[in-house]
Each structure stands twice: as structure tokens, then as C-alpha cells.
Amino acid sequence: MAEVTALKNMQNGGQCGVFRHFLDVLEADGLYDIVVNIFVTIFYPIHLTIGLFLVPTLADIFKNLVIIITDVACSTKHFLFRYKQPKIRDIQHLLKELDERVVAPDEHNYFNTTRANVPRLCVMAGQLRLLAMRMSKVGYDVLKTLVVLDRDVNQYIEDHKKLLK
Structure with a gap:
């Protein structure tokens, strides 16, 4: 009987439901986008940079350095794209009007x-x-x-x- 009750709670908003509700709130407010972007574009390069000083061999340092440079370049591109995104949307809207x-x-x-x-x-x-x-x-x-x-x-x-x- 206790297993059935626990299963019903999970299906009707138990721990999985609470986590799903948390994700829905984050997505609705745009917080999910902000949180993911902060972790991927800021914390990951910091993590790699810290790891750069902890690797034992010169070969590992160069491997890690290549990944850091690539990640920083991609993060910069991402931030520039996000900065220009309103203009891109305006241009897409104008092109749609002209296409019609x-x-x-x-x-x-x-x-x-x-x-x-x-x-x-x-x-x-x-x-x-x-x-x-x-x-x-x-x-x-x-x-x-x-x-x-x-x-x-x-x-x-x-x-x-x-x-x-």
C-alpha cells in the first residue's frame, strides 16, 4: 500500500513534479536561459583555467589551453550574437514583410x-x-x-x- 501511495505522489507532483515545476518557472521567466548561459559561458572557462594550473605535463597544459581558447572564442561569439539578437529579429521581420x-x-x-x-x-x-x-x-x-x-x-x-x- 505504501509503495502505491509513493508512486501516485511521484506521478501527481511528488519530487519529479516539484523539479518539473521548478524548471517550468525557470523557463517561463527566462531564468533558465540565464542560468544555463552563465554556467556554460562563464563558469566552464573559469573551471578550465583553474584546471590549467593543476595539470602535471606540458602536453596536458597545451591540450587544456586549446580548449580554453576555443571556449572563450565561442562564448564571445555567443555574447555578441545575444547582443545583436534584437536587430536580427527586426531584420527577419522586415524580410518577412517584403517576402509577402x-x-x-x-x-x-x-x-x-x-x-x-x-x-x-x-x-x-x-x-x-x-x-x-x-x-x-x-x-x-x-x-x-x-x-x-x-x-x-x-x-x-x-x-x-x-x-x-
């Missing part, structure tokens, strides 16, 4: 070809080319009124401003 502006068949063809074959660094150049394709069609559609053409040109100017950001 692709409507004509020739634009779709160029867009799909570019997405499949070009590295991400060239996406801005592709978006600029798509904008130029759209702008080159201004005035050729006789069914569009001046009001519609004016709205299109204003939208192209807004798209160009987004690309300049």
Missing part, C-alpha cells in the same frame, strides 16, 4: 529560384532586385488609375526604406 509583397508570376519565379540557390547573405540583394522588378512595371498597366499607381509608388518607397534599415 511578392505577387507577380515573374517575381514568384525569381523569389523561389533565389531562395533555393542563394546563401542568406544575398537575400537583401534579392529583395532589392524584386523591388526593382516591381518598380519597372509602374505605368505599364493601363487598367490602374493614378490613385492606385500613386499608392503603389508610395508602397515601393516604404519597401525601399525597409531595405535601407
Whole structure:
């Protein structure tokens, strides 16, 4: 009987449930991210540096030193990425908005070809080319009124401003 009660407690919020609740709170508040980043990017290099002074042979010192240098470089890259992350999200949002502006068949063809074959660094150049394709069609559609053409040109100017950001 006692084993069944203990098993039910573990399934319904016993020790495992308490630990899971603790992890849920950490994840919800972003504390989990902070704690993991502190341990991986700060304490691990400190641990390696302390270990550097405790190894007995010169070969071990060089092995440990290589790991320390690599870890410090990766940690620096990680912090720089985290620092730039808001700008990266803004750029991704702007690119998504510009991607949604692709409507004509020739634009779709160029867009799909570019997405499949070009590295991400060239996406801005592709978006600029798509904008130029759209702008080159201004005035050729006789069914569009001046009001519609004016709205299109204003939208192209807004798209160009987004690309300049």
C-alpha cells in the first residue's frame, strides 16, 4: 500500500513534479536561459583555467589551453550574437514583410529560384532586385488609375526604406 501511495505522489507532483515545476518557472521567466548561459559561458572557462594550473605535463597544459581558447572564442561569439539578437529579429521581420509583397508570376519565379540557390547573405540583394522588378512595371498597366499607381509608388518607397534599415 505504501509503495502505491509513493508512486501516485511521484506521478501527481511528488519530487519529479516539484523539479518539473521548478524548471517550468525557470523557463517561463527566462531564468533558465540565464542560468544555463552563465554556467556554460562563464563558469566552464573559469573551471578550465583553474584546471590549467593543476595539470602535471606540458602536453596536458597545451591540450587544456586549446580548449580554453576555443571556449572563450565561442562564448564571445555567443555574447555578441545575444547582443545583436534584437536587430536580427527586426531584420527577419522586415524580410518577412517584403517576402509577402511578392505577387507577380515573374517575381514568384525569381523569389523561389533565389531562395533555393542563394546563401542568406544575398537575400537583401534579392529583395532589392524584386523591388526593382516591381518598380519597372509602374505605368505599364493601363487598367490602374493614378490613385492606385500613386499608392503603389508610395508602397515601393516604404519597401525601399525597409531595405535601407
